[in-house]
Amino acid sequence: MDEVVGKIKISNDLGVHARAAAKIVALGNKFESRLYLKKGDREVDGSSILAILTLSCPKGTEIAARIVGKDSAAFMAGLRELVERKFGEAK
Amino acid sequence: MRTGTGESQKTLRGIAVSRGIIIGKARLVDRSKVKIFYQYLIGDDKLSREIERFKEAVHTTEDQLNILKNGMPEKLKGHAFILDSHMMILKDSMLNDATIRKIHDEKINAEWALKKSFEEIKEIFAQIDDEYISKRIKDVENVTERILRNLSGDKHPSLAEINERVIIVAHELSPGDTSELNTSKVMGFITDAGGRTSHAAIMAQALQIPVVVGLEAATSLVAEGELLIVDGNTGEVIINPDEETIIEYQERQLQHEEYKSSIARVSYLPAVTLDGHAIAVKANMEFLEEVAAAREFGSDGVGLYRSEFLYLRSKGLPKEETLFEDYREVVEIIAPAPVTIRTLDLGADKFALEAESHREMNPALGLRAIRFCLQNPEIFKTQLRAILRASHYGTVRVMFPMISGLQELLDAKEIFSHVKKELDREKVAYDENMKMGIMIEIPSAVTMAEVLAQYVDFFSIGTNDLIQYALAIDRVNEHVAHMYQPFHPALLRMIGQVVDAAKNAEIDVSVCGEMAGDPLCVGILLALGIDELSMNSRAIPVIKKIIRSITLEAARADFGSVLDLRTANEVRAYVYDRMKDLLPELDEKGYLDA
Numbered sequence: 291m292d293e294v295v296g297k298i299k300i301s302n303d304l305g306v307h308a309r310a311a312a313k314i315v316a317l318g319n320k321f322e323s324r325l326y327l328k329k330g331d332r333e334v335d336g337s338s339i340l341a342i343l344t345l346s347c348p349k350g351t352e353i354a355a356r357i358v359g360k361d362s363a364a365f366m367a368g369l370r371e372l373v374e375r376k377f378g379e380a381k
Numbered sequence: 382m383r384t385g386t387g388e389s390q391k392t393l394r395g396i397a398v399s400r401g402i403i404i405g406k407a408r409l410v411d412r413s414k415v416k417i418f419y420q421y422l423i424g425d426d427k428l429s430r431e432i433e434r435f436k437e438a439v440h441t442t443e444d445q446l447n448i449l450k451n452g453m454p455e456k457l458k459g460h461a462f463i464l465d466s467h468m469m470i471l472k473d474s475m476l477n478d479a480t481i482r483k484i485h486d487e488k489i490n491a492e493w494a495l496k497k498s499f500e501e502i503k504e505i506f507a508q509i510d511d512e513y514i515s516k517r518i519k520d521v522e523n524v525t526e527r528i529l530r531n532l533s534g535d536k537h538p539s540l541a542e543i544n545e546r547v548i549i550v551a552h553e554l555s556p557g558d559t560s561e562l563n564t565s566k567v568m569g570f571i572t573d574a575g576g577r578t579s580h581a582a583i584m585a586q587a588l589q590i591p592v593v594v595g596l597e598a599a600t601s602l603v604a605e606g607e608l609l610i611v612d613g614n615t616g617e618v619i620i621n622p623d624e625e626t627i628i629e630y631q632e633r634q635l636q637h638e639e640y641k642s643s644i645a646r647v648s649y650l651p652a653v654t655l656d657g658h659a660i661a662v663k664a665n666m667e668f669l670e671e672v673a674a675a676r677e678f679g680s681d682g683v684g685l686y687r688s689e690f691l692y693l694r695s696k697g698l699p700k701e702e703t704l705f706e707d708y709r710e711v712v713e714i715i716a717p718a719p720v721t722i723r724t725l726d727l728g729a730d731k732f733a734l735e736a737e738s739h740r741e742m743n744p745a746l747g748l749r750a751i752r753f754c755l756q757n758p759e760i761f762k763t764q765l766r767a768i769l770r771a772s773h774y775g776t777v778r779v780m781f782p783m784i785s786g787l788q789e790l791l792d793a794k795e796i797f798s799h800v801k802k803e804l805d806r807e808k809v810a811y812d813e814n815m816k817m818g819i820m821i822e823i824p825s826a827v828t829m830a831e832v833l834a835q836y837v838d839f840f841s842i843g844t845n846d847l848i849q850y851a852l853a854i855d856r857v858n859e860h861v862a863h864m865y866q867p868f869h870p871a872l873l874r875m876i877g878q879v880v881d882a883a884k885n886a887e888i889d890v891s892v893c894g895e896m897a898g899d900p901l902c903v904g905i906l907l908a909l910g911i912d913e914l915s916m917n918s919r920a921i922p923v924i925k926k927i928i929r930s931i932t933l934e935a936a937r938a939d940f941g942s943v944l945d946l947r948t949a950n951e952v953r954a955y956v957y958d959r960m961k962d963l964l965p966e967l968d969e970k971g972y973l974d975a
Contacts, residue, residue, distance in 0.1 A: 312465060312466050312469055338473045339473055340502055340521065341474070343509075344506065346509045346510065
């Protein structure tokens with residue numbers, strides 16, 4: 291099975307708060323592949339808004355994204371784009 | 382919906398707080414958090430049914446959130462995101478999948494499993510340093526409560542929406558809830574919590590609908606739509622009464638109504654004891670509309686006109702003219718009998734101008750009543766001007782609430798005389814001999830009564846607050862409400878002390894709390910030397926009836942000794958026995974609460 295791994299740096303001022311986490315979950319709903327997010331040595335289910343929140347990622351945090359499944363490459367591209375766009379937030 | 386047939390009759394006992402008997406269908410209104418029943422499920426088909434039940438509740442919750450989101454006004458659309466995130470939490474694996482797994486693996490019911498999942502999430506969130514994120518647990522809690530409510534089938538109706546004749550069954554009703562009640566539809570209500578003098582009870586008495594509180598488990602024992610008999614005289618609630626019981630209660634209901642009208646018919650007669658002592662029996666009122674009841678029930682004037690309503694009704698402050706017109710109308714209708722207007726008894730929290738910034742931890746001990754007025758002299762002056770102007774049209778007495786010592790009284794009097802001078806300069810007519818008095822409702826005022834009596838024309842003992850402050854009991858707190866005891870010997874001694882101080886200074890002294898309208902208390906109050914009582918109008922007929930049936934001499938002989946008793950229970954038992962002997966018919970009709 292295809293697995294893509296990549297590092298992501300959170301750059302928006304608010305960090306991964308509820309709305310940002312919701313956007314990650316919403317993105318994931320468009321793909322078949324499953325996303326796992328890891329900070330330090332803790333990895334959580336990227337389809338759970340609560341799990342993402344509990345990872346607690348303020349601005350500047352580096353997290354590792356691991357995506358498993360057929361469309362994992364497209365999912366990773368979408369995720370990078372979302373984070374780089376600062377989740378659509380101004381700052 | 383169960384409708385009683387086949388279920389056996391059950392009787393619950395609570396505290397009767399508002400008289401009358403009603404027979405009707407139950408409407409459950411559970412405003413509290415959903416109760417969780419813990420249950421182990423054995424058997425695979427039970428487990429899969431339980432999982433289905435959980436999924437259905439989640440589905441219903443989703444529909445409700447969608448309806449909420451679509452119904453959001455344009456202005457709030459920006460907040461729709463909150464509902465989106467609730468929708469995500471609803472389907473989140475940590476809540477949803479985890480709950481299904483628990484039902485399956487641990488063989489427990491959906492409510493329990495969901496609660497456990499929530500507790501797990503809560504624990505993880507509690508460890509998050511970021512305060513913004515850790516507070517998101519509130520959203521999870523909100524969603525969890527919604528699912529729980531759907532699991533229990535609670536549709537959470539608004540009280541204002543009730544449109545058939547029903548008996549409300551609730552854990553507790555807040556003052557807000559009671560004011561929402563459509564009294565032409567609601568026959569009465571019963572609650573798990575609450576005491577004889579909780580706010581809901583007082584409201585119910587004003588609405589004249591039968592109420593029993595303190596039933597503890599009514600909401601779990603009564604099913605929606607079940608037939609209930611509520612006896613607001615004895616505190617009994619009968620679930621699923623059989624035919625015989627229904628007939629018996631219909632008979633009692635009729636007798637109660639007949640007796641009530643028989644004493645009401647003679648209520649216009651003065652309240653004079655058999656040995657010739659006249660007692661003034663007056664009405665408490667809050668709204669202008671109540672002035673009709675005050676007359677109808679034969680009051681000797683208005684002993685307490687609570688002046689808060691006009692301030693609560695509008696967002697800003699009422700104008701002097703509005704206040705004056707209102708007071709004048711009451712005064713003219715009641716004249717020549719006197720109307721005692723109590724100045725503003727609100728807390729700072731009730732004022733729009735202060736509301737945002739001040740949230741008091743302890744409003745009963747906070748900035749309210751005379752304290753608030755002295756800090757806001759302009760508001761106080763406007764009211765005093767309106768009261769003084771109204772005094773020209775009948776007999777008015779003014780009364781200051783929550784006086785705790787002489788300094789406050791002197792400060793209030795200074796503003797009062799300042800306002801009088803202002804009116805003199807403007808050549809506005811008012812009654813120059815208008816009587817001025819204070820509420821005695823703070824223990825320090827009782828201790829200082831001898832001194833305070835030198836500076837006023839009358840005392841009015843506000844027993845509700847005095848009991849609360851003297852015994853340190855919050856009467857709406859169900860855990861201590863039973864300790865809110867009018868018969869507490871300390872309270873009786875305090876009343877005695879205030880009466881003595883008033884008599885020595887030759888000023889009038891009255892009681893205007895709930896005690897004044899309680900048939901059990903009349904004898905004691907008379908024996909202590911009280912010669913004026915002010916109460917909810919509907920209590921006037923029975924209180925007058927009692928006064929006309931006894932002699933002051935006998936009251937003194939019978940009740941003078943209660944001050945020697947040591948506990949509230951001893952006093953209550955003693956008083957009940959004496960009153961039952963004196964007026965057996967009142968006991969039969971349920972007017973005496975043992």
